[in-house]
Amino acid sequence: METAAFSSTPSLISPSINKPFLSQELNRGNVAKLGILASGDGSNFEAVAQAIQTRQLNAKIEVLIYNNPDAYVAKRAENSNIPAVLLNHRDYTQREDLDTAIAKTLQQYNVEIVVMAGWMRIVTQVLIDAFPDKIINIHPSLLPSFKGSRAIEQALASGVKITGCTVHLVSLEVDSGKILMQSAVPILPEDTLKTLHSRIQAEEHKILPAAIAIYRLH
Numbered sequence: 252m253e254t255a256a257f258s259s260t261p262s263l264i265s266p267s268i269n270k271p272f273l274s275q276e277l278n279r280g281n282v283a284k285l286g287i288l289a290s291g292d293g294s295n296f297e298a299v300a301q302a303i304q305t306r307q308l309n310a311k312i313e314v315l316i317y318n319n320p321d322a323y324v325a326k327r328a329e330n331s332n333i334p335a336v337l338l339n340h341r342d343y344t345q346r347e348d349l350d351t352a353i354a355k356t357l358q359q360y361n362v363e364i365v366v367m368a369g370w371m372r373i374v375t376q377v378l379i380d381a382f383p384d385k386i387i388n389i390h391p392s393l394l395p396s397f398k399g400s401r402a403i404e405q406a407l408a409s410g411v412k413i414t415g416c417t418v419h420l421v422s423l424e425v426d427s428g429k430i431l432m433q434s435a436v437p438i439l440p441e442d443t444l445k446t447l448h449s450r451i452q453a454e455e456h457k458i459l460p461a462a463i464a465i466y467r468l469h
């Protein structure tokens with residue numbers, strides 16, 4: 252039977268629901284081996300690392316893979332003594348070649364679950380086949396609304412009053428995989444891209460660790 256978190260309809264997880272679940276996390280299953288893909292600032296990477304450090308998530312980040320040489324996420328990994336590997340997408344003419352390098356690196360680190368935490372590259376069947384139903388993504392909208400790399404701008408411009416974030420499985424069709432968890436936030440009349448992104452990210456930092464905690468037992 253599917254748990255509420257994995258039903259076909261998104262579940263709205265409130266912080267209070269998160270806490271009891273995560274606090275039971277420690278005694279369940281083995282330590283999940285995570286590989287994280289990130290392209291930028293890395294606040295979601297940091298949220299996962301902190302959930303592990305505070306023993307809310309029974310997992311270990313085996314490796315960070317990043318694709319931009321100046322991405323701040325690399326500094327965050329260094330500060331947390333987490334191995335970081337730069338695979339610059341500009342060094343690969345074919346997407347499949349980058350994905351082959353990503354898959355090889357993840358396998359070298361014995362990764363079990365792949366987490367896209369602000370990974371700004373579309374991945375191919377090569378990576379999906381290497382980790383079937385084991386790649387998780389955090390997206391800054393209530394999917395299926397506002398797919399793609401400009402979700403927050405599109406929500407702001409659309410006039411909707413509620414948006415949010417989604418954790419979903421990665422499929423070949425972008426931002427269309429099975430929804431694992433969502434959280435909603437209001438869009439206020441005075442919102443800017445910055446204020447709205449900040450409100451959404453506060454929820455991302457809650458649901459990404461929670462979704463990993465639930466899914467790793469899947």
Ligand SMILES: Nc1nc2c(c(=O)[nH]1)N[C@@H](CN(C=O)c1ccc(C(=O)N[C@@H](CCC(=O)O)C(=O)O)cc1)CN2
Pocket residue numbers: 367370371372373374375388389390391398399400420421422423424425426427428
């Ligand atoms: N095959 C899949 N790949 C990815 C998925 C997915 O569900 N299936 N999720 C995305 C994450 N994402 C939104 O959440 C996203 C990221 C990037 C893009 C995109 O158009 N990227 C461009 C480059 C943009 C840039 O470098 O600034 C590209 O890859 O050409 C769309 C959606 C991650 N990948």
Ligand SMILES: NCC(=O)N[C@@H]1O[C@H](COP(=O)([O-])[O-])[C@@H](O)[C@H]1O
Pocket residue numbers: 289290291292293294295296368369370371389390391399400401402452455
């Ligand atoms: N379409 C993918 C996408 O837009 N992902 C978004 O990139 C940001 C990364 O922030 P971070 O680097 O601070 O974690 C996050 O807000 C995430 O939802």
